[in-house]
Amino acid sequence: SNSASMIVLKEGKTLASYRPSGRGHVQSVTKICTSLAAGLLLREGKLKSIDAKLGELAPDFAQDPKGVVTLRQLLSHSSGVQDGKDAAGRNLPDFRNAKDFLGYARRMQMQEPPGTKYRYNNVGILLAAYALEQVAGEPLELYLRRNLFEVLGIRKVDWYRDRTRRIPFFFGMQLSGEDLAKIGQLMLGEGRWEGRELLSADWVRTST
Numbered sequence: 001s002n003s004a005s006m007i008v009l010k011e012g013k014t015l016a017s018y019r020p021s022g023r024g025h026v027q028s029v030t031k032i033c034t035s036l037a038a039g040l041l042l043r044e045g046k047l048k049s050i051d052a053k054l055g056e057l058a059p060d061f062a063q064d065p066k067g068v069v070t071l072r073q074l075l076s077h078s079s080g081v082q083d084g085k086d087a088a089g090r091n092l093p094d095f096r097n098a099k100d101f102l103g104y105a106r107r108m109q110m111q112e113p114p115g116t117k118y119r120y121n122n123v124g125i126l127l128a129a130y131a132l133e134q135v136a137g138e139p140l141e142l143y144l145r146r147n148l149f150e151v152l153g154i155r156k157v158d159w160y161r162d163r164t165r166r167i168p169f170f171f172g173m174q175l176s177g178e179d180l181a182k183i184g185q186l187m188l189g190e191g192r193w194e195g196r197e198l199l200s201a202d203w204v205r206t207s208t
Contacts, residue, residue: 005177012185020178023158030173032183034128035075037140039191039203040147047135050075050206057131064106066127069114074128075207076118082108083121091122099163101126122170129169141167152186152193154179 004024007017014020041047054074055067066081073079084095084104098104105123129140136143141159149157156179160172186192187208191199 007177007181009181009185017177020181021176023156023174023176025172025174026180027171029180030169030171031125033140033144033169033173034125034132035207036148036183036199037129037132037136037144038071038075039199039207040143041132041135042203043198043200044147046137047071047132054127054131058134061127061131065110066108069124069127071128071131073114074124074131077121077124078115078118079121079124079127080110080112080114080116080119081105081121081124081127082111083119083123084108085122089120095122100166101162101168102130102164102166105130122168125170126168129167139167140169148198151196151198152179152182154182 003018003022005017005019005022007020008015038047038050042050050072051070053067054069054071055062055064057071061067066079069079069081074081084092084098086092095104105126108123111119133140133143141157145157149155154175156176158174159167161167182193186198187204190201191197191204
């Protein structure tokens with residue numbers, strides 16, 4: 001099926017693999033980066049709670065109706081924010097081809113009260129990543145590289161960027177199979193990697 005890579009691990013040992021170093025676009029698996037960043041920032045103490053509101057974490061959203069949505073709701077696809085999809089759940093052409101994804105997200109309205117309904121939502125993840133970037137105080141990809149990828153020995157991560165050079169974080173990451181498996185192993189280890197705690201076990205349970 002034209003897979004870029006496949007790898008099977010059990011208890012940290014490779015049982016089978018096909019081009020484990022092969023690199024592929026992991027599509028919406030990219031979304032895990034927002035959850036991982038939240039867990040890292042919580043453990044570091046920079047993020048106090050995932051129940052903080054978007055308008056608190058990103059003050060430029062304080063007067064926006066979306067500002068009342070919490071980070072927890074954004075991460076769990078229950079924000080109530082309108083997404084760039086049609087009635088059948090397909091991405092609209094103007095969203096799919098947006099030159100400025102964050103600008104697009106700013107124009108989205110509230111579709112329903114936050115926390116009332118689950119709707120798979122790309123815009124919500126984009127807003128979560130933007131809020132976490134304000135908490136980190138630097139581009140989120142740089143924070144992740146230093147605090148996660150380099151620790152796991154992941155040396156090459158490629159990202160899709162829009163015309164503003166911003167990474168949308170709801171898709172666009174490219175990794176090898178073996179590197180993606182390291183993130184899986186981190187989660188199976190309840191946030192520990194080679195004896196070092198990167199994420200709290202509580203966060204791993206909450207986020208999964």
